[in-house]
Amino acid sequence: MTVAYVVGGRVNLDAAATDSFHESFAPVREVYARAARWTGLTAAQLRTEELPADQEERQSRGSLRQAALVLGIADVLAERGVSPSVTGGISLGGMTAGALAGALDREHYLRFLHRQRLVPQLPSEVPEQAVARAFVPAGDNPADYYGEARPGVHLAGDFGPVLEGTKRMLLLGGHRAAVEDLAASLPERTVVVLEGQTIAAHTELRAHERDFLAPYVHTMPFTAPRVPVCSAVQPEPRALTTADEVRDLFDRNPVAPITMPGMLAELERHGTRLAVLLGKSIPKGVIDFPFPVVHIHEPGDLDEAAAAVAELAGSTARA
DSSP: OOEEEEEOOOOOOOHHHHHHHHHHOHHHHHHHHHHHHHHOOOHHHHHTSOOOSSHHHHHHHHHHHHHHHHHHHHHHHHHTTOOOSEEEESTHHHHHHHHHTTSSOHHHHHHHHHHGGGSOOOOTTSOOEEEEEEEEETTSOGGGGSBTTBTTEEEEEEEEEETTTTEEEEEEEEEHHHHHHHHHHSSTTSEEEOTTOOOOTTSGGGHHHHHHHHHHHHHSOOOOOSSOEEEOBSSOOOEEOSHHHHHHHHHHTTTSOEEHHHHHHHHHHTTOSEEEEESTTSOTTTBOOSSOEEEEOSTTHHHHHHHHHHHHHHHHHHO
C-alpha cells in the first residue's frame, strides 16, 4: 500500500479557509502557535489579517499561513493513523513536502519562509513582472506561448493535461508588457493575467531571490527524508532521498520551472495507489491524476481521507 501526500503551490488563503481547521483540531492550533513563537508574528498576522501590500512580505506571510495549515492537517491525519509512504509537491508545496518527509524540521522551515520577506526589491527601473495562467489547446506546442516565440514571457510551470485532456495548463511569468501582449493576442480567457501578482516565480527573473537566499539555505540543517520526496523542479523531476538533494530543491525553487506531469510520474513510479491532497491549493476536477485522490479542503474531508486509506489497506491485505 502506497499513500502519497501531495501539496500544491501558494494560494491566498483567507480567514475562512483556516478558521474551520483551527477551531476543529488541536494539532492545527498547535502548529500556528509554534509558528507565531518562531517568527514573532501574531496569531492574527498568521491566520486572519489581510496580507501586506508589499509583494515580498505578502508572499512570505501567505506561504507561512499555508504551510502551517498543511503541517497541521498532516498532524491530524497522523492522530488517525495515516502517514505517507512518499510525498510530492509543486512550488511552495514541494518545499512543504520536504518538511512533511522530515528532511527539515518545522522550526527551520517556517523560519525560512519568514525570511523570504527580506528579499530585496528590484530597482524601480526594472520592468514590472506579471504572472498568467494559460489554458491552451491540448494539441498546441506549449513553447509557442513563451521563450523564443514570445520574448519576455517565461515558462513557470507546466500542469499538463487538464479538463479531461481538452486543455494543457501552463503558468507563465515575465515582464508585464510582454505577458499582457500575449494575453491580448489570443482568444479571450486563453491567457489570464493574475491580478496583483508581480513576482514571476520559477523564472530567471527571480535570480536575485535565489542569490539572496542561497547563503541561508546552505546553513539550514537538512537531513535525509524519511520517505522519498518527489520533486517537480525541471529539468529533471525525480525522487529526492538525500539531504543535499532536498537542499538543492530549496535553492533552485525561485528560478526553476515546475512540472506537474513530471512529479506525478515520479509518484506513480513509486507505486502510489492513493494521493491525499493537503489544502486548497490544488482545485478539484482540474488536474488529470493517474491515480485516485482525496482532496482535503474542509475539516470533514479528513474523515473521507482516513476512510479511503483504511479501504486501501484492507484491499491490499485481501490481495
